[in-house]
Amino acid sequence: MIQGAGSNVGKSLLVAGLCRAARKRGLSVAPFKPQNMSNNAAVTSDGGEIGRAQALQAMACGLVPHTDMNPVLLKPETDVGAQVVVQGRRLTTCKAREYSKLKPQLMTHVLESFDRLKAAYDLVMVEGAGSPAEVNLRHGDIANMGFAEAANVPVVLVGDIDRGGVIAQIVGTRAVLDPEDIERISGFLINKFRGDPSLFDDGYTLIEQQSKWPGFGVLPFFDAAYKLPAEDALDLPKRSKGQGLRVVCLRLSRIANFDDLDPLAQEPGVDLTMLSAGQAIPGDTDLVILPGSKSTRGDLAFVRAQGWDIDLAAHVRRGGAVLGICGGYQMLGMEIRDPNGIEGKAGTDKGLGLLNIETEMTDDKTLTRVTAEHEASGTSMQGYEIHIGKSEGPDRARPFASIGGIREGAVSPDGKIMGSYLHGLFSSDEFRAAFLAGLGAPSSGLGYDSTVEATLDALADHMEQHLDIEGILGLAH
Known part of the structure; x- marks a missing residue:
């Protein structure tokens, strides 16, 4: 021991x-x-x-x-x-x-x-x-x-x-x-x-x-x-390369399951910034990631307290892309309801309004490993779901991915705002390359799992x- x-x-x-x-x-x-x-x-x-x-x-x-x-x-x-x-x-x-x-x-x-x-x-x-x-x-x-x-x-x-x-x-x-x-x-x-x-x-x-x-x-x-997956969000990299695709992840107060970011940190063409409380989202950002959270409504309030909701709106007006994963996906919607107080005090909060979906927290917790197909690129990816709550709404008609033919996630009409319950998706090399290419980043040929091994x-x-x-x-x- x-x-x-x-x-x-x-x-x-x-x-x-x-x-x-x-x-x-x-x-x-x-x-x-x-x-x-x-x-x-x-x-x-x-x-x-x-x-x-x-x-x-x-x-x-x-x-x-x-x-x-x-x-x-x-x-x-x-x-x-x-x-x-x-x-x-x-x-x-x-x-x-x-x-x-x-x-x-x-x-x-x-x-x-x-x-x-x-x-x-x-x-x-x-x-x-x-x-x-x-x-x-x-x-x-x-x-x-x-x-x-x-x-x-x-x-x-x-x-x-x-x-x-x-x-x-x-x-x-x-x-x-x-x-x-x-x-x-x-x-x-x-x-x-x-x-x-x-x-x-x-x-x-x-x-x-x-x-x-x-x-x-x-x-x-x-x-x-x-090069190994970080256990603590504080161990994740801050902006260091100064060039390449500018990706900003909001360091939420209850950030959870942020292993999604580890492969992006290895990409030579990606400049990943973990944005801390009190820092504004830079104007030259290409992609903002809202990660998972252990307390979605609590971290939604945290996002607003930092002024990140205003920064996100400006980022979207400039044509920037947004990806919400799990709790971050729920925050992007119109409304989050928790009638039974599963995550804290019962109530309803207005979401960020960037995706036309609504989420209701439920007692059931989804815990499963999945193989999915990215709708935009047709590439396959391995991931997992670990969340409570169900999200529905018009933007679900444009899914982020499909699992066995079943729609997963949501995408805005212009394709710029994306949300998904899938964690770990960026570990899949083919999907990661296609997703980054869609944002203008050249392929690096990085084999993430082989790098970890x-x-x-x-x-x-x-x-x-x-x-x-x-x-x-x-x-x-």
């Missing part, structure tokens, strides 16, 4: 690299994260949802994502409350204090999923959440040491030298842990080093002496990490070069 001395120390990437390294050794391996908190979910082969990081780790293992890989997924809906997804299905929505009372019963499901994976594969690579140093959360814990104790799993602790204070991160974690948890940690490693790792030799030795844990190495920063191989090789991989994998029992 890989645990972090803090949040965002690189656990997800390390687990992906270790999974690929184990697979290269001929082992059957599966990823596992007892509890994840993310609105960036993946739809699984068994019709559920898990964290996007576990989907990448599954890819590193050569597996199709399954709900057992992330049995508890928390999807924040407000600053104090989250939807609780258990083994791929929504269980309830609760606040943090309520969730602490729920955790004991969730441990049963966590261990069920872990035991199934353990029985099916040679090796299970486990990722913790946050840090075990948050000892105030130790009672009832299912994410870090509580799980490691219940499942009898050895732990490797990761420190992030890039943010500074890594000696204190590791040594300080030992200082606050209970003796039993200290014994469960089999060693540490240092992640995200920049420069010559030998310059940290004295610090590394000091950590070994002070913590009494052996070290498994110092891993230099992996420069190609940007090659990057996972490079990550494993990078880790083999700098870490004691044999020592880490040898801890498993």
Whole structure:
């Protein structure tokens, strides 16, 4: 089990690299994260949802994502409350204090999923959440040491030298842990080093002496990490190329399932900007993307609070294109109704009025992987649906795509405003090339999935070069 001395120390990437390294050794391996908190979910082969990081780790293992890989997924809906997804299905929505009372019963499901994976594969690579140093959360814990104790799993602790204070991160974690948890940690490693790792030799030795844990190495920063799908919206690229097709994505306050953007970020002819709150949509933008949201009506209010509704209207008057995906698609319509208060307080909100559709929120949640055909280009694409609500209206007569002959999405009469419930569509190379060509971007020939696969191989090789991989994998029992 890989645990972090803090949040965002690189656990997800390390687990992906270790999974690929184990697979290269001929082992059957599966990823596992007892509890994840993310609105960036993946739809699984068994019709559920898990964290996007576990989907990448599954890819590193050569597996199709399954709900057992992330049995508890928390999807924040407000600053104090989250939807609780258990083994791929929504269980309830609760606040943090309520969730602490729920955790004991969730441990049963966590261990069920872990035991199934353990029985099916040679090796299970486990990722913790946050840090075990948050000892105030130790009672009832299912994410870090509580799980490691219940499942009898050895732990490797990761420190992030890039943010500074890594000696204190590791040594300080030992200082606050209970003796039993200290014994469960089999060693540490240092992640995200920049420069010559030998310059940290004295610090590394000091950590070994002070913590009494052996070290498994110092891993230099992996420069190609940007080619892998991002789990956090803050990790998505900002404008950097300064040329090519100008694509702006609005960084919503509850942005969800933004993996749609990862392939666009790799395209050499696309200049992708993640627009933050308070920033205006640039006048030279070619395409504005309204991404998915965990709270459509809440983020619709957020869009208006930034003045983006006014910017969008100006963008459309200039002849710019707009693509709304899932919640973003719903926002583009005339009206969003939530009579049962599924996403919050019951009520109706006026939409942005760019598509002639209306949406009503329903209790039913669509979770499915699909193959669709893009109506404008006739190209095929693989994607998934993960949403609540149904959208109908005159613009649905011009669908964005079709699934088995059934119309999906909507397009405005001039073809400039597009909406779809399909996520992950830009991972399909043929569709992505055709869609971008329709906006004037030349084909790059990028093979997105092959790029991710090659990057996972490079990550494993990078880790083999700098870490004691044999020592880490040898801890498993």
